[in-house]
Amino acid sequence: MSVDTAGAARQEAEVSREAGRRRTFAVISHPDAGKSTLTEALALHAAAISSAGAVHGKGDRRGVTSDWMEMEQDRGISITSAALRIDYSDRVLNLVDTPGHADFSEDTYRVLSAVDCAIMLLDSAKGLEPQTLKLFDVCRARRMPVITFVNKWDRPGREPLELLDEIEQRIGLRPTPLNWPVGIAGDFRGLIDRSSGTYTKMTRQPGGATKALEEVLDADEAARVEGAEWVQAQEEIELLEALGADFDHDSFMAGESSPVLFGAALPNFGVGQLLEAVVGLAPAPAAKADAGERARPVEAAFSGQVFKMQANMDKNHRDRMAFVRVSSGRFDRGMVLTHAATGRPFATKYSQAVFGSERSTIDTAFPGDVIALVNAQALSVGDTLYDGPKVEFPPIPSFAPEHFVVARAKDAGKYKQFQRGIAQLDAEGVVQVLTSDVRGEQAPVLAAVGPLQFDVVRHRMEQEFRAPVETSPLDYSVARRTDAESAPALHALSGAEVLRRRNDGELLVLVHNKWRLRVIEREHPGLFMEPLLAGGVVEGD
Ligand code: G4P
Numbered sequence: 001m002s003v004d005t006a007g008a009a010r011q012e013a014e015v016s017r018e019a020g021r022r023r024t025f026a027v028i029s030h031p032d033a034g035k036s037t038l039t040e041a042l043a044l045h046a047a048a049i050s051s052a053g054a055v056h057g058k059g060d061r062r063g064v065t066s067d068w069m070e071m072e073q074d075r076g077i078s079i080t081s082a083a084l085r086i087d088y089s090d091r092v093l094n095l096v097d098t099p100g101h102a103d104f105s106e107d108t109y110r111v112l113s114a115v116d117c118a119i120m121l122l123d124s125a126k127g128l129e130p131q132t133l134k135l136f137d138v139c140r141a142r143r144m145p146v147i148t149f150v151n152k153w154d155r156p157g158r159e160p161l162e163l164l165d166e167i168e169q170r171i172g173l174r175p176t177p178l179n180w181p182v183g184i185a186g187d188f189r190g191l192i193d194r195s196s197g198t199y200t201k202m203t204r205q206p207g208g209a210t211k212a213l214e215e216v217l218d219a220d221e222a223a224r225v226e227g228a229e230w231v232q233a234q235e236e237i238e239l240l241e242a243l244g245a246d247f248d249h250d251s252f253m254a255g256e257s258s259p260v261l262f263g264a265a266l267p268n269f270g271v272g273q274l275l276e277a278v279v280g281l282a283p284a285p286a287a288k289a290d291a292g293e294r295a296r297p298v299e300a301a302f303s304g305q306v307f308k309m310q311a312n313m314d315k316n317h318r319d320r321m322a323f324v325r326v327s328s329g330r331f332d333r334g335m336v337l338t339h340a341a342t343g344r345p346f347a348t349k350y351s352q353a354v355f356g357s358e359r360s361t362i363d364t365a366f367p368g369d370v371i372a373l374v375n376a377q378a379l380s381v382g383d384t385l386y387d388g389p390k391v392e393f394p395p396i397p398s399f400a401p402e403h404f405v406v407a408r409a410k411d412a413g414k415y416k417q418f419q420r421g422i423a424q425l426d427a428e429g430v431v432q433v434l435t436s437d438v439r440g441e442q443a444p445v446l447a448a449v450g451p452l453q454f455d456v457v458r459h460r461m462e463q464e465f466r467a468p469v470e471t472s473p474l475d476y477s478v479a480r481r482t483d484a485e486s487a488p489a490l491h492a493l494s495g496a497e498v499l500r501r502r503n504d505g506e507l508l509v510l511v512h513n514k515w516r517l518r519v520i521e522r523e524h525p526g527l528f529m530e531p532l533l534a535g536g537v538v539e540g541d
Pocket of ligand 1 (some may be wrong): 029030032034035036152153263264265266267
């Protein structure tokens with residue numbers, strides 16, 4: 001073996017080992033289910049951060065604020081998104097943050113393209129909520145493994161069996177509880193581990209989000225201490241066994257069954273068990289298919305895909321960051337990569353790990369890690385960066401917009417700035433930009449999944465690009481893909497309009513509402529109209 005080959009083999013072995021240590025996941029939930037609290041609790045539990053609150057908790061937001069983060073603070077919502085690295089025993093957990101507000105769901109959807117597993121977080125009193133369902137649909141379309149965490153068990157809530165039933169009935173996901181609560185929601189005593197039968201009694205510590213006092217008891221001792229609650233939990237577990245609700249690896253990996261854990265993030269009950277489940281069950285990064293459907297193994301030369309762009313996170317540096325999920329190979333800061341879309345070199349002198357207000361420089365990264373590249377003006381969401389022979393990953397599907405406005409520069413003299421700003425927001429995926437000869441370049445149509453995205457556009461156009469815009473809503477709520485043949489006939493119909501999407505050149509027909517769409521489909525069956533989402537993700541209609 002030559003020296004070069006030996007070196008390459010050593011690096012491959014290192015990459016393979018490092019990838020195997022990683023678990024990259026996101027938490028999907030409805031606002032207020034406790035995502036921020038759980039994130040802090042996970043990090044606290046793994047002792048990755050010294051005090052709860054360093055993650056962007058709503059109550060204690062510190063450090064960097066940019067001007068659009070001010071907007072975020074005013075509204076008390078989370079717009080920013082990045083990844084938290086948690087070192088936990090010999091594993092590296094990458095928790096990719098998802099924006100909390102329903103209006104930023106498109107962003108959230110993209111984040112899900114960068115993870116290998118999701119934690120579906122439910123509020124024990126509320127069960128499945130609208131945004132949980134939408135996000136779960138994306139996981140299902142990707143056949144992503146989902147671990148369920150039923151949170152807030154320290155507060156009055158629903159019966160555990162009723163919650164499991166809801167999961168099975170409403171989304172067809174077979175729940176397989178890994179642990180079982182003793183004591184109803186609101187009177188949480190502890191958790192029985194179903195595989196070992198051990199009982200962990202939890203005692204609340206004063207001071208809120210500190211690590212709960214946990215005491216492991218044997219069955220006799222537990223029965224004596226917990227009395228009737230213990231008996232009831234045992235009966236319920238027997239029922240689960242009779243139903244065959246046991247963990248099954250293959251159906252979990254196929255996204256058909258979901259291990260369920262109970263707990264409470266705020267007093268840190270059951271969070272350790274959740275960490276263990278992520279480490280033990282979530283898959284390590286695996287080979288990813290490129291645009292030609294060839295699987296690129298994790299040991300191949302460096303490659304990664306931009307899943308999120310973010311501008312202006314720090315007032316002092318009007319920077320533009322690209323968040324890249326590493327797919328293969330080893331990343332070393334300073335590497336010069338190739339940008340697949342243009343073939344141009346991309347220098348990575350400045351690469352960082354970012355979470356909430358915390359930033360730190362990243363020197364090396366491996367498959368499953370998320371790196372933030374600054375000075376990333378040339379990059380767009382979905383772009384591939386690679387080292388060595390060319391590779392390009394398929395685009396991240398863009399989601400069906402449901403809100404549409406026409407944008408115009410308030411000051412005609414600022415047209416250049418207007419164009420530049422709109423192009424940048426398009427590249428970042430803040431909104432989709434649609435144009436047509438009829439409307440002209442001066443008045444593009446902006447399309448979004450949620451209307452709050454237009455607030456971000458107005459704010460950033462004024463503050464960042466110095467080109468204030470006025471937007472007027474359009475009376476459309478449905479978009480379909482069409483083709484050049486059908487476009488003229490569709491455009492001529494009332495309640496419909498055809499435009500071209502700038503970032504991929506697709507022709508879209510916008511329709512007043514889904515009833516009008518049904519009528520058009522019925523009356524003009526020959527016209528081509530296709531739901532927009534790749535990957536089988538359901539639309540919001
Ligand atoms: P989100 O990121 O999903 O939107 O939820 P977040 O963590 O902000 O939690 C929403 C509310 O639920 C917070 O209360 C939080 O303290 C509470 N919470 C989260 N997990 C638990 C839990 O396990 N038990 C209990 N009892 N409460 C929990 P808040 O009053 O809205 O906000 P705050 O003032 O406490 O920050």
